[in-house]
Amino acid sequence: MHRFLSRCLCVLMLLCASSLLAQQSAPKSSDVLIKNATLLTATHGRIEHGSVYVKGGKIAAFGANVTAPADVPVVDAAGKFVTPGVIDSHSHIALDDDVNEATSPIVPHMMMKDAFNYTDKQIYLALAGGVTSALLLHGSADMIGGQAIVIKTKYGFSRDEMLFPNAPRSIKFASGENPKRVFGGKGQLPSTRMGNFAVQRQALLEAKQYMQDWDEYEAKVKKGDKDAKAPKRDLKLEALADVLRGKLMVQIHCYRADEFLTEIAMAHEFGYKIRAFHHALEAYKVADQIAKEGIAIDTFSDWWGYKYEAWDAIPWNAVMSMRKGIRVAIKSDSEDYMRRLNQEAAKTMRYGGATEDEAIKMITLNAAWIMGVDDKTGSIDVGKDADLVMWNSYPLSSAALADKVWIDGQLFFDRSLPGYGMPNYKEGN
Amino acid sequence: MKKQSAISIQCSVIKVVFFLLMFGGFAFGQQTAPIALKGGKLLTITHGTIENGVIVMENGRITAVGPASTAIPRNAKVVDATGMTIYPGLIDSETHLGLTEISADKMTNDLIELSDEIMPHMHVYEAFHAETELIPVTRINGITNAIVAPSNTDTLPGQDIFIQLDGTSARDMIVAKDVAMPLNFTGEQRRNDSFDKAKFPQTRMGMAAQLRQTFVDAQDYMKKWDDYNNNSAADKEKASAPKRDLKLEALVPYLKGERPVVLAADTPGDVDTAVSLAKEFNLKFVLNHVRHSQKVLDYIATLQVPVIVGPIYEQPKENERYDAVFSLPAELHRRGVKVLLASDDSHQARNLPYQAGYAVAFGLPYDEALKSITLYPAQVWGMEKQLGSLDVGKTANVVVANGDPLDVKTDVKHVFINGREIPLESRQTLLRDHYSK
Numbered sequence: 001m002h003r004f005l006s007r008c009l010c011v012l013m014l015l016c017a018s019s020l021l022a023q024q025s026a027p028k029s030s031d032v033l034i035k036n037a038t039l040l041t042a043t044h045g046r047i048e049h050g051s052v053y054v055k056g057g058k059i060a061a062f063g064a065n066v067t068a069p070a071d072v073p074v075v076d077a078a079g080k081f082v083t084p085g086v087i088d089s090h091s092h093i094a095l096d097d098d099v100n101e102a103t104s105p106i107v108p109h110m111m112m113k114d115a116f117n118y119t120d121k122q123i124y125l126a127l128a129g130g131v132t133s134a135l136l137l138h139g140s141a142d143m144i145g146g147q148a149i150v151i152k153t154k155y156g157f158s159r160d161e162m163l164f165p166n167a168p169r170s171i172k173f174a175s176g177e178n179p180k181r182v183f184g185g186k187g188q189l190p191s192t193r194m195g196n197f198a199v200q201r202q203a204l205l206e207a208k209q210y211m212q213d214w215d216e217y218e219a220k221v222k223k224g225d226k227d228a229k230a231p232k233r234d235l236k237l238e239a240l241a242d243v244l245r246g247k248l249m250v251q252i253h254c255y256r257a258d259e260f261l262t263e264i265a266m267a268h269e270f271g272y273k274i275r276a277f278h279h280a281l282e283a284y285k286v287a288d289q290i291a292k293e294g295i296a297i298d299t300f301s302d303w304w305g306y307k308y309e310a311w312d313a314i315p316w317n318a319v320m321s322m323r324k325g326i327r328v329a330i331k332s333d334s335e336d337y338m339r340r341l342n343q344e345a346a347k348t349m350r351y352g353g354a355t356e357d358e359a360i361k362m363i364t365l366n367a368a369w370i371m372g373v374d375d376k377t378g379s380i381d382v383g384k385d386a387d388l389v390m391w392n393s394y395p396l397s398s399a400a401l402a403d404k405v406w407i408d409g410q411l412f413f414d415r416s417l418p419g420y421g422m423p424n425y426k427e428g429n
Numbered sequence: 430m431k432k433q434s435a436i437s438i439q440c441s442v443i444k445v446v447f448f449l450l451m452f453g454g455f456a457f458g459q460q461t462a463p464i465a466l467k468g469g470k471l472l473t474i475t476h477g478t479i480e481n482g483v484i485v486m487e488n489g490r491i492t493a494v495g496p497a498s499t500a501i502p503r504n505a506k507v508v509d510a511t512g513m514t515i516y517p518g519l520i521d522s523e524t525h526l527g528l529t530e531i532s533a534d535k536m537t538n539d540l541i542e543l544s545d546e547i548m549p550h551m552h553v554y555e556a557f558h559a560e561t562e563l564i565p566v567t568r569i570n571g572i573t574n575a576i577v578a579p580s581n582t583d584t585l586p587g588q589d590i591f592i593q594l595d596g597t598s599a600r601d602m603i604v605a606k607d608v609a610m611p612l613n614f615t616g617e618q619r620r621n622d623s624f625d626k627a628k629f630p631q632t633r634m635g636m637a638a639q640l641r642q643t644f645v646d647a648q649d650y651m652k653k654w655d656d657y658n659n660n661s662a663a664d665k666e667k668a669s670a671p672k673r674d675l676k677l678e679a680l681v682p683y684l685k686g687e688r689p690v691v692l693a694a695d696t697p698g699d700v701d702t703a704v705s706l707a708k709e710f711n712l713k714f715v716l717n718h719v720r721h722s723q724k725v726l727d728y729i730a731t732l733q734v735p736v737i738v739g740p741i742y743e744q745p746k747e748n749e750r751y752d753a754v755f756s757l758p759a760e761l762h763r764r765g766v767k768v769l770l771a772s773d774d775s776h777q778a779r780n781l782p783y784q785a786g787y788a789v790a791f792g793l794p795y796d797e798a799l800k801s802i803t804l805y806p807a808q809v810w811g812m813e814k815q816l817g818s819l820d821v822g823k824t825a826n827v828v829v830a831n832g833d834p835l836d837v838k839t840d841v842k843h844v845f846i847n848g849r850e851i852p853l854e855s856r857q858t859l860l861r862d863h864y865s866k
Contacts, residue, residue, distance in 0.1 A: 121747060128751035177533070284864050304857070305563070305776040307533035314857040320865065336742050339751070343783060346837040398786025398836050420750055 030409035031055050033068040034390065037077035042084050042365045042379035045357055052082060054386040057409035062380050080403060081395050083360060084379050085132025085387030086341050087367035089298050090251075090278050090331035092137060093122035093338065094151070100139035101146065102182050105190060106203040108171055108239035110146025112136050118151075118159040122335050127153040127413050128421065129339035130395075130402040132387040133164060135371045137278075140174035140253040141182040143190070143200045147171050147239065148251065150371050152387070152407050156425040168372035170275070171243060173200070174253035175263060176309050197262060204270045207240030214241070249275040249372055251298075255309035257285040264293055276370045278331070280321075281313035287324035296327040296370050301347040318362065319352025329367040346396035359396050385409075460848030463487040465501040466829060469510030474517060474804050474818035484515060486825035486848040494819050508829070513842060516799070516834050517818050518573025518826030520806035522737050523691075523717070523771035524778045526564055526577050526592070527557040527599075532776070540580040542587070546618060546636065547643050549679040551587030553577050554606045559599040563775055565855035568594035570779035571828040571841045574604070574816060576771070576806075581613045581693060582620065584636055585643070588679065589691070591810050593826070595846040608810055610683055612640070613693045614703040615718060637702055644710045647680035654681075686713045689809070691737070693717035697725040704732065715769075715809055719761075720754050721746050730764035735809050739771035740784055752791055758801065759792030768793070769809060770801040786835030798835060 032054045039050035039062065051066040052059060061068075068074075092099045098115035101107045116136065126134065133152050138145030150167035175196055184191025190199050213231040220228035242248045252263055254277045267274050273294075277283065280297035281304070283290055290297065299321075304313035322328045330345050332338035345363045348354040354362070368378030377385045386409035391400045405413040415421050464486045471482035473494060483499035485492045493499050501507060530537035539556035542548045557577060567575075574593050579586035588607040596602035618636060621628040630636045653671040660668055682688050692714045694703040700722050707714045716736040719729060720743040729736065738758050745753040758768045770785050772778040785798040793801075807817025815824045825848035832839040844851040 125744070125751050284861075302777070302780070304566075305531055308531055311531060312860055314860050316857075316861045320861070335744065340787070343787075343837050350838045350840055393790075397838065398783045399790040401790050 030057050030386070030406075031068075031072045032075060032406070032409065032411075033066070033072050034075045034077050034082055034388070037080050037082040037390065039380055040081060040083045040356065040360050040395065041381070042357065042360050043381055044379075050082070052380060052386075052388060054388070054406065054409040057386055059380060059382055059384050059386050059388075061382060075390070075404070077390050081391040081393070081400070082380070083130075083389050083391065083395055084364040085377065085389055085405065085407065086130040086363050087329075087371070087378055088126065088131050088134040088332050088338050088341060088363075089276070089329050089367035089370040090137060090333045091126075091134045091338055092139065092333070093126065093134070093335050094118060094120035095136060096120070100141035100182075102139075102141035105143045105179055105183055105196075105199045106236065106240075107138075107142050107146055108144050108243070109235040110138055112138060112146055112149045113163070116149060116151075116159060118157075118162050122338070123151075123153050123162075124155040124420065124422070124425075125335070126338045127155050127405055128402060128415075130342060130389040130391070130405055131338060132389070132405060132407045133368070133371070133373065133377055134338075135170065135251075135367075137170070137251060138172040140172070140178040143174060143179050143196055144203060144240070145172035145174060147248065150373060154407055154410075154412060156422065164371075164373060164376075169242075169248050170251050170371065171239070171248040172251050172253065173263070175259045176253075176255050177307055178253070193259070193262075197266065200266065201269075203240060204244070204266070207237050207244055208270065210234065210237035211241040211244055243272050244270055246272060249273075251276055251278055251370070253278045255279050255281050257282040260286055260290055264289065264295070267293075275372075276329075279310075279333070281310055281317060283326065284314065284317045284320040285312075287321045287326055290321070291325035296329065296366065297321055298329045298331045298367070298370055300333070301330055301344040302351070315347060315351040318348045319354050319358075322354070322358065323352075327366050327369060328362055329370055330362040331367065342391075342395045342400060343398055346398075349396060356396060460486065460489045460825070463492070463502045463505035464825075464845070464848065464850070465505040465507045466510045466513075466515055466827070466843075467501070467507055468497070469513040469515040469829060471819055472514060472516040472799060472834070473820070474800060475820055482515070484819060484827065486827065486845060489825055489847040489849070491819060491821055491823050491825050491827070494821060508843065510829055513829045513831060514834060514839075515819070515827060515829050516571075517803050517816065517823075518828055518844070518846065519571050519782060519802045519834070520810075520812075520816065521567075521572055521575040521772050521778050521781050521802070522769045522806045522809070523578050523739060523773045524567075524575045525580060525775040526567060526575055526594075526778060527559065527561050528553065528577060528579070529775050530558070530561060530563070541582055542579075543582065543620075546584045546630065546639060547676065548579075548583050548587055549585045549610060549683075550675040551579060552607060553579060553587060553590045554599065554603050557590060557592070557599050557603065559596060559602050562856045563778070564594050564602075566776075566857055567779045568844055568846070568851060569841060569853045569855055569858075570782070571830065571834065571844060572778060572781055573826040573828070573844065573846050574806075574812070575778065576608070576810060578611055578691070581611065581615065582617055584613050584618045584640055586611055586613065591812065593846055595849065595851055605811065607682075607688065609689045609691050609715075610679075611691045611693060611717070612703065612707070612712075612714075614640075614699050614706075615693050615695045616699065633699075633702065637706065640706055641709070643676075644680065644684070644706070647677045647684055648710070650674060650677040651681045651684055683712055684710060686711060688713070690714045691717050694719060694722070696721045700725060700729065717771075718743075720757065721749075723749070723753055723757070723760070726760055726764055726766075729761070730766050735767040735769055735805060736761055737769045737771050738788075739769070740773050741770070741788060742784070755787065756791040758788040758798070762793055762797050767805055767808075768797065768801050769805045770798075782835050783837050786833075786837070789835065795835075 034052045039047040053061040053068045095115045137148045148170040150164035190196040276296040278298045283297045302315035341363045345359045365378035368374040388406045390404040471479040578589045589609045591605040591608045690712045694700040772781045789798045804817040827845040829843035830841045
């Protein structure tokens with residue numbers, strides 16, 4: 001009886017899976033010529049009456065004088081604006097309630113891919129707001145959290161089709177109030193900032209030893225030592241060893257000025273690089289030191305006051321930090337704001353006077369850099385993935401809406417269509 | 430539909446407000462000399478746009494609004510507003526300003542009393558923290574007035590105040606006490622649903638029954654007191670006064686229809702239950718949220734009550750299109766409903782105008798969007814004579830900005846509250862300036 005039931009369940013699950021995968025049927029050709037738009041390119045400024053020729057999923061040409069073969073479909077974008085796809089470099093959507101493995105402060109072997117619910121409707125909502133790529137991170141309960149995934153918001157596609165091909169690996173670190181609260185609340189270490197960093201240092205020390213053990217073993221093998229005994233594999237230390245080897249980009253949730261400096265000192269002590277400070281609401285206080293390290297910040301436009309370490313947040317942070325030479329991205333960390341990051345970027349023009357190019361970069365190219373995919377997406381450049389948004393009006397405003405969104409040259413969202421506005425999506429099962 | 434369900438602010442509220450205006454509210458921050466703003470584009474709200482206009486403020490009131498030829502008093506301080514847009518101070522119809530400082534720190538939060546679902550005797554004015562750092566942050570974005578409400582996890586969490594965002598003490602800033610009472614029926618008030626620690630009310634039926642019993646008790650209470658008060662002086666001495674019950678006493682003005690109940694509901698079922706309750710007890714009401722009631726908007730329109738839609742950033746339900754909630758203000762307006770917008774926030778209340786801008790993107794006419802955060806709230810909260818437009822005689826709450834008030838890029842250049850210029854300063858600008866040295 002039990003066996004019968006479980007077999008039925010299996011069949012049912014297979015049916016569900018196959019119908020989900022069939023939701024979005026691949027379009028025949030992805031070539032398109034988008035004409036007469038105002039292009040905000042991120043890397044080449046603004047181009048009036050510009051066109052973008054998309055061929056084979058890549059940007060084949062762009063500019064004021066672009067031609068394409070006569071049989072290529074044309075989208076007339078007169079009066080509209082075209083930008084690179086919006087990139088959200090800090091998100092926790094599509095992870096259901098599996099954002100934090102908060103049972104230990106050191107969990108670098110958690111893989112967000114294992115929690116990725118690619119059918120989550122949040123992906124669609126982000127897509128409709130112009131988002132084409134996102135970094136899905138582990139939460140900030142732990143000093144060292146799990147490994148992120150980079151996705152393209154191809155809603156309706158399968159899990160693996162949604163993963164950004166060959167994106168570098170990132171790991172989430174955290175500091176400050178969250179680990180203190182989560183573990184301190186349980187009467188465990190860490191419950192203070194001293195405790196936080198002690199736990200982090202201890203883990204990295206163990207990883208250093210682990211790395212040395214493996215290096216020695218591999219050197220012996222290389223020399224032909226047949227008696228060499230492999231150390232026991234430990235997934236946790238293996239992941240941390242990858243941090244020390246520079247194979248994982250370190251993304252640190254960090255708010256306070258003093259903590260940026262402690263994190264930088266720790267990185268120097270163990271010889272790894274920090275890719276970006278996330279949230280980074282007090283970056284403006286120590287911007288010179290952060291800039292010197294080549295560390296980016298991934299910040300909110302104007303969030304503040306939700307906890308002590310957000311009490312000194314000011315909306316001028318992004319631009320003040322940028323003027324000191326820091327690469328700045330604006331991210332959502334929110335299923336709500338993810339749908340309108342263009343407005344958040346526009347706020348930097350008001351608070352501190354970011355230029356149009358600078359504001360656009362904060363939600364495209366700079367975000368792509370933080371995720372390590374800036375060579376593939378994040379600007380309108382020949383050879384890059386054709387991840388593009390056509391806006392109905394000036395995107396850096398309260399009033400702009402994404403009319404069409406292309407990912408790898410395929411049209412994934414079209415506001416003019418009825419229903420969900422997804423040309424190839426059928427409500428699954 | 431019964432006419433009495435439509436809101437019309439009662440005379441008694443206006444009397445209360447007038448009393449406060451005369452003897453309390455506006456004592457602080459007297460305007461010392463007349464101020465004239467010259468050359469700006471005036472968005473009057475009530476009589477269109479005046480290009481290259483003049484507005485004069487004297488003794489805390491607007492004394493002239495008109496074209497370039499409008500007379501300016503000789504002793505007025507003249508501010509050149511060429512290229513600027515001038516509009517009435519914005520009004521946020523739901524905030525928690527003064528009830529919270531740092532969200533994560535319990536000791537700085539006085540948002541809600543969770544010991545019971547029925548807490549109408551909680552008066553926001555008794556917790557309002559006038560010195561909050563959030564108010565300067567909010568007002569330098571052009572928001573000059575707001576409703577302060579408790580948060581929404583009780584069905585009857587207490588009574589709101591209407592504030593102006595300037596003053597040295599709560600006395601200066603509270604324009605009207607107990608101006609309205611939220612009645613929340615959005616599902617978020619259902620908190621005893623675990624079977625382990627089951628406690629009444631566990632369900633929506635339970636919450637509705639609890640509300641009904643409360644209003645029935647309050648009716649009885651009101652009658653007892655009315656009977657007692659109707660006694661002649663001689664009889665009064667013989668009869669003993671009924672025992673006072675603060676909870677029930679708090680409900681009496683609402684049973685008498687003297688003040689509005691703010692009825693929050695989200696789904697069609699919640700709207701039906703909440704509206705039925707309100708009608709059963711003859712409550713004057715405005716609707717709040719209705720975020721997932723797209724299927725019954727025609728019905729909502731027949732109620733002929735204003736609707737506070739805010740924020741419009743609530744996520745759509747699983748089967749809804751991405752813009753289901755973004756487009757609600759437009760859809761309601763199309764059906765003839767008067768729409769108000771609210772931040773339902775504190776730290777981010779400063780972003781209220783951008784919500785109105787986004788509602789425009791989804792089809793709300795621009796003028797209506799502007800009214801949703803100026804004139805309409807003034808009308809609903811009984812402040813129409815004082816606030817909500819650039820009209821002679823109204824309180825001089827006036828904002829000068831370098832562009833469209835609803836756009837994120839627009840910078841506010843001057844804020845006047847009661848004709849007094851507010852320094853564009855907050856904890857945040859001070860930090861900015863300190864670290865820019």
